[in-house]
Amino acid sequence: PGRYWCWGSRADFANNWDCGAPYAAWYDLIVPYKKNYAILRCPSRPNRGYVPFDENGNPTAEQAPGGSWENLRNTYAVNFYAVATNIIWNLTHPRSCYANWDARGKPLAAFSSPANVIAIAEAYGACPDIRNLVTTVDCGVHNRGSNYVFVDGHAKWMRIAATLNPANLWVDEWEPQGRACVANAYMNRLTTDARTVTECLGQ
Known part of the structure; x- marks a missing residue:
């Protein structure tokens, strides 16, 4: 766990456990079965979809998976x-x-x-x-x-x-x-x- 809901943020997490509490998304749960994080990014448009930072520039998870915030990006x-x-x-x-x-x-x-x-x-x-x-x-x-x-x-x-x-x-x-x-x-x-x-x- 450690990722925020799509409508949540760090502020939500601090003030409202129901809205912004950390959770494990479906793509976090398949980490043991994939060779690398890039498999979840379509090469035709790699930057659409879920992004590693919110509108205020804060990371959308508690920890950077694999040591890089860019590993949070996925297009599915x-x-x-x-x-x-x-x-x-x-x-x-x-x-x-x-x-x-x-x-x-x-x-x-x-x-x-x-x-x-x-x-x-x-x-x-x-x-x-x-x-x-x-x-x-x-x-x-x-x-x-x-x-x-x-x-x-x-x-x-x-x-x-x-x-x-x-x-x-x-x-x-x-x-x-x-x-x-x-x-x-x-x-x-x-x-x-x-x-x-x-x-x-x-x-």
């Missing part, structure tokens, strides 16, 4: 569904389907179709997960598409519209109501965000 985000348990869906909301959850990790056995659920996507913003704000997916690098890693481990280039239709690849098929809600909410957000309308949908 986790699909929150892939790591969350006990999800409570807000099925009537047109843009935000996640109402409550436990982000404690999810075993592979919890997925009925791990080859059809996205685990990791290329990210544009600074938040380490994709939950209600699907507009953090980065489609502006690879011909209006992104590279996705699925729960079973395979990777694939796709346009974001193809991750929602004809099948929603962000939620497992055994949760049809959540799946339908997320498909509608994500498309609503993508079609009303100026950046994603141009970069992701080509409109």
